[in-house]
Amino acid sequence: MPTTTIDGHQIHVDDEGFMTAYHEWSEDVGKSLATQIGIDMTDEHWTAIRFLRQDFADRGETPTLRRVTVVGGIPTKRLFALFPQKPAKKMAYIAGLPKPQGCV
Amino acid sequence: MKDLLILGAGTAGTMIANKLRRRLPRDEWRITVVDRDDRHHYQPGYLFLPFGTYTPGQVVRSRHAFLPDGVDFVIADVDRVEPAGSQVHLADGRTLGYDYLVIATGTTPRPDQTPGMLGPEWRRSIFDFYTFEGSTALAEALKSFDHGRLVVHVTEMPIKCPVAPLEFTFLAESWLRERGVRDRVEIAYVTPLSGAFTKPVASAHLGSMLDERKIALEADFMVESIDNDRKLLVSYDEREIPFDLLVTVPLNMGADFVARSGMGDELNYVPVDKHTLLSPTHPNVFAVGDANDIPASKAGSVAHFAVEVFVENFLEHIEGLPMTGSFDGHANCFVESGGGKGLLIDFNYDTEPLPGKYPLPMVGPLDLLKETRANHLGKLAFRHIYWNVLLPGRPMPVPTHMSMAGKVTAQPTENQE
Numbered sequence A: 001m002p003t004t005t006i007d008g009h010q011i012h013v014d015d016e017g018f019m020t021a022y023h024e025w026s027e028d029v030g031k032s033l034a035t036q037i038g039i040d041m042t043d044e045h046w047t048a049i050r051f052l053r054q055d056f057a058d059r060g061e062t063p064t065l066r067r068v069t070v071v072g073g074i075p076t077k078r079l080f081a082l083f084p085q086k087p088a089k090k091m092a093y094i095a096g097l098p099k100p101q102g103c104v
Numbered sequence B: 001m002k003d004l005l006i007l008g009a010g011t012a013g014t015m016i017a018n019k020l021r022r023r024l025p026r027d028e029w030r031i032t033v034v035d036r037d038d039r040h041h042y043q044p045g046y047l048f049l050p051f052g053t054y055t056p057g058q059v060v061r062s063r064h065a066f067l068p069d070g071v072d073f074v075i076a077d078v079d080r081v082e083p084a085g086s087q088v089h090l091a092d093g094r095t096l097g098y099d100y101l102v103i104a105t106g107t108t109p110r111p112d113q114t115p116g117m118l119g120p121e122w123r124r125s126i127f128d129f130y131t132f133e134g135s136t137a138l139a140e141a142l143k144s145f146d147h148g149r150l151v152v153h154v155t156e157m158p159i160k161c162p163v164a165p166l167e168f169t170f171l172a173e174s175w176l177r178e179r180g181v182r183d184r185v186e187i188a189y190v191t192p193l194s195g196a197f198t199k200p201v202a203s204a205h206l207g208s209m210l211d212e213r214k215i216a217l218e219a220d221f222m223v224e225s226i227d228n229d230r231k232l233l234v235s236y237d238e239r240e241i242p243f244d245l246l247v248t249v250p251l252n253m254g255a256d257f258v259a260r261s262g263m264g265d266e267l268n269y270v271p272v273d274k275h276t277l278l279s280p281t282h283p284n285v286f287a288v289g290d291a292n293d294i295p296a297s298k299a300g301s302v303a304h305f306a307v308e309v310f311v312e313n314f315l316e317h318i319e320g321l322p323m324t325g326s327f328d329g330h331a332n333c334f335v336e337s338g339g340g341k342g343l344l345i346d347f348n349y350d351t352e353p354l355p356g357k358y359p360l361p362m363v364g365p366l367d368l369l370k371e372t373r374a375n376h377l378g379k380l381a382f383r384h385i386y387w388n389v390l391l392p393g394r395p396m397p398v399p400t401h402m403s404m405a406g407k408v409t410a411q412p413t414e415n416q417e
Helices: A027-036 A043-059 A065-070 A076-082 A087-094 B011-023 B043-047 B132-143 B164-178 B200-212 B256-260 B300-317 B373-390
Strands: A003-006 A009-012 B002-007 B029-035 B039-041 B060-062 B071-075 B078-082 B087-090 B095-097 B100-103 B107-109 B148-154 B185-190 B216-218 B223-227 B232-235 B240-242 B245-249 B252-254 B285-287 B331-338 B341-347 B356-360 B364-368
Touching: A003 A027, A009 A027, A027 A043, A027 A087, A043 A065, A043 A076, A043 A087, A065 A076, A065 A087, A076 A087, B002 B011, B002 B095, B011 B029, B011 B300, B039 B043, B043 B132, B043 B164, B043 B373, B078 B256, B132 B245, B148 B164, B148 B240, B164 B185, B164 B200, B164 B245, B164 B331, B200 B216, B200 B341, B252 B256, B300 B331, B300 B373, B331 B373, B341 B364, B341 B373, B364 B373
Parallel strands: B002 B029, B002 B100, B029 B071, B100 B285, B148 B185, B148 B245, B185 B216
Antiparallel strands: A003 A009, B039 B060, B078 B087, B087 B095, B107 B252, B223 B232, B232 B240, B331 B341, B356 B364
């Protein structure tokens, strides 16, 4: 498993750069990851990311876009505005969670 | 007398009733199956109805004919399950108690969940093929379709039989070619996924099959609404895709009674342990087949392999023993590719579909991830096997767990965007 250093923190990542160790994440790390993919974090971004972190802690898997909308209460349209093009993947990347499972 | 109650007489529910009736003593166990109607549909047949390969009579039979003696069949809608009291309330006011409950009520296309899908163009220029009615209506529409834009569209994952929309696309392309109108039709495949399919090796294979057929792939497309006046699919990120004929796969959801019972996730699927199919919150409730939330394909083959593991586990569980069987997410799907050929894919939770031979290593006779005539014939033959071997719970000549024997391991795959 490759490791990389971001903003002075060493983190484990998979071959696409998604973090693989839940506890290596902090909001500082999240902010740096967001910067890497061109996202400037606002309170609204953090609301979504905090929901992802909590939901993963509760259920052990990265929530789908639908779950962030239905359970997290953030409209899908907003998620596309906040995390353009690939919101599910971008949110997981910033939240330090595994890439959402493309359901088979 | 103990009660096993099975909700749903589809593939999983029917197989379980047949297998467990043989294994549970009749003087100790009553088995009851509930379904809303008495029509068992061979759902893979819907794929062929639009092209006239099957007739309606070949895909619909009576449910009760596939249930054995010694099983009570109740036709009713389920209002809700009350897991704390181990009771199921039916819509007609009856209440059924249970010692053990199996939820096997599947998943259903829900066109009502996308704004505009059920608008004035529904079944005029917008069709689904995952229902008997949709598929037969589409057969009529295709007869007069000889030019314009055909768009095949998937709303959101997971869907039942995730390869079916690709198969429909390949079959439609081949069918248009046979009728000599292919050059007057543009075809687009629109998906919320980042590629043609979910798994990297299969996605690359199937993606290049779209290329070869000059079918445009529009990926990462999350539909927000359908504009009926302008005949457009509109995405959340404001892309617009025009169509003359839209064949869509609506959002799939589990049964509404699951939500009313407070037992489902955001798509009404019942959370279960992915290896035992037992509810983590209710130790006398299982969910088998498409109705549960396991990260496997929603498909009859998965239901079949899962039932084989479930039956042995269930017999241990009711004796108070630990369940020793572990379902591996095994799926096995024929993929029609048009022109009388097909592919076969075989995969599970951990291993994606790979090239090779099946079911016997090196010998086959079926080729994995490769277009052959034998795979197409296998798919057609399967309808007979389904009615006569699978549903009655007779032994199938293929292994339950996925095997790596005879498979070619992939090179490390490119990053999937």
